[in-house]
Amino acid sequence: MSLRIGIDIGSTTVKVVVLDEQNKLLFRSYERHYSKARERACETLRSIQDMLKGQMVRMVITGSAGLGVAKAAGVDFVQEVYATAAAVRAYYPDTDAVIELGGEDAKIIFFGGALEERMNGSCAGGTGAFIDQMATLMNVTVNELDELSLKHEKIYPIASRCGVFAKSDIQPILNQGGRKEDVAASIFQAVVDQTVAGLTQGRELKGKIVFLGGPLHFLMGLRQRFVETLKLDEAHAIFPEDGDCFAGIGAALCSSDYPEQSFDDLLKRLEESVDATNTVDTMPPLFTDQADYDAFVTRHNANHPPEADIHTYAGDAFLGIDAGSTTTKVALIAPDGGLLYTYYHSNLGNPVAVVLEQLKEIYKLCGDRITIRGSAVTGYGEDLIKNAFGCDLGLVETVAHYNAARHFNPDVDFIIDIGGQDMKCFKIRNGAVDSIMLNEACSSGCGSFIETFAKALGYSIADFAKLGLLAKHPVNLGSRCTVFMNSSVKQAQKDGASVEDISAGLSISIVKNAVYKVIRAASADDLGKHIVVQGGTFHNDAVLRAFEQELGRNVTRPTIAGIMGAFGAALAARDLRLNASGLLSEEALQSFTHSAKPVTCGLCTNHCALTVNQFDGGRKFISGNRCSRPLGKEKVELPDLMNYKYKKLRSMEGKGEGTGVRGRMGIPFGLNMYENLPFWFTFFTKLNFEVVLSPESSRKLYIKGQHTIPSDTVCYPAKLLHGHVEALVEEGVDAIWYPCMSYNNDEGIG
The missing domain is CATH 3.30.420.40 (ATPase, nucleotide binding domain)
Structure with missing residues (x-):
């Protein structure tokens, strides 16, 4: 041979x-x-x-x-x-399953009878490229990441579905002093969780398992996480000497x-x-020439607030603050909506200090000429800022953004806001927010998507975005996961595409991801006829133009797209029509102090992790509480109805008034069985069954049933019930009762 x-x-x-x-x-x-x-x-x-x-x-x-x-x-x-x-x-030859991780793909192959394969689809979370991204984030090599992981002491929960979301989990841990060793091991654990939860799809990983592919061949820490999670001994965890090239x-x-x-x-x-020429799949340009682009810019620049000058204006003004999770935005407006002052900057984890500094600056500019008649705050830090500075109103983000959008387009029926890692879409009907859509497991339609490639190619995001405006042949990169797209970009470069063509193609990809992955629109009419776009990503003219081209219609982008939340809050403050604002005065700001300390509430078994914010004059604001007791508002001892209900239902176990001679009937203690338990307990005990309930829900119980979940898209409570069923199986009951109940009987009550 x-x-x-x-x-x-x-x-x-x-x-x-x-x-x-x-x-x-x-x-x-x-x-x-x-x-x-x-x-x-x-x-x-x-x-x-x-x-x-x-x-x-x-x-x-x-x-x-x-x-x-x-x-x-x-x-x-x-x-x-x-x-x-x-x-x-x-x-x-006696292998039961294979787990193989590659650069951008992950697969599980089940042996025994017919060959069955599970493979990742549109997401490359949990692959070698995901590990590469996380190593870069932590500023170490992949080998150093591996060495760090072997010295871990604890594991943090980290998202593995998307590299961008994982970054959001890791950054706070590092900022708060988390050990790099623990984060490294947690990254590998996230890969294991993604592989087991995302790919088993109803099949149990047991018996002899062979581990293949580069990451599992070279990374000892990743091996360790798989072996410990799957509880495998040396006889059942096989790592071939040439596992990195086993498919070869x-x-x-x-x-x-x-x-x-x-x-x-x-x-x-x-x-x-x-040497064979590869044809690059290209699309029509975003703009045919400079004149086409100039007309586009002129049209959108018309959507601006009235002109106002804080240095010469005299009269009433209204303040809006948008305290976001990472940035703080401030807008001071005149009664006609004219912008007197704006601020947009990272809050560096301390929004109170940022707002204090901005208020002092605003008072200094206002002097005796301008009187702030009302103030409102929205965003992540709404309650904190409202209590710290005495703002007159706190309002939810959706309402603030709708206020701002309606100011520029009174007929607005759809608002889309694309930020760095999140995307929000609101449908407006009859003058109110009708429905809200958010990106969930994928951030490939957000600003960080294009920022990742800008940095990789050595450009600032602003310069990179401008490159694509007049590109003649934008590359068709489709709508895919950030990790997969990385390969598409490399291939396009190899095939001769310019940086300009790639920049334009990525802007178009952001739009495709937003429209078809998050909004899941079948046509432009699904969105609306009067669309207002907001968020920092839409300051990118290439993204805005691609959005209009994809929908086949013009949209409204205000010139203040990045501060629309603060602007909407300022409009809400104006509409309060107050004679005087409760906002701290310029004099009060001079003696303003703020301190925060973490405490654990001991008033009940929840043990909420509270943050106690103390301000000058003995003012106090407590956050993190899940009830009003830490605020000192409880006048009488009220019964804990949730605890009462739980104990009442938990007691519905055993033989009841029957004999139990017909066997032990297991009932999962969750979802509709939880609510309907009084009926089923009575029903089965009257028939002389003994009722056995599954344990209380917990993370440990979820993991017990993780391998049996056939779909990754069902809700967490539904996934959790798989653990309840597994626990009943281990209990050795004679049968498990969980009927398909598409509707309950309408008893005509109420």
């Missing part, structure tokens, strides 16, 4: 192996290809020419990026699941089914395919 060559071309690496007649490994290589897969494969084959020159060989290509290379070169191809399965059956070994094994060919001819065909 001739020598056999297997080439595994993945999303980020190329693996080449050579097997002899006895399946002995004669050569192996594992190299990153940096979007130049064909070149990398050819370089590796040229390096072993001395071994194979003039010989007849069998060669097969596999891998997620291998099909295109195989077709271009006329080389045989085998699907990677079959290649992996072939290698596993040859070397570990499988491809070589599969080549036995294909004809022999000349090695020299195969190498020549691969080399010729490198």
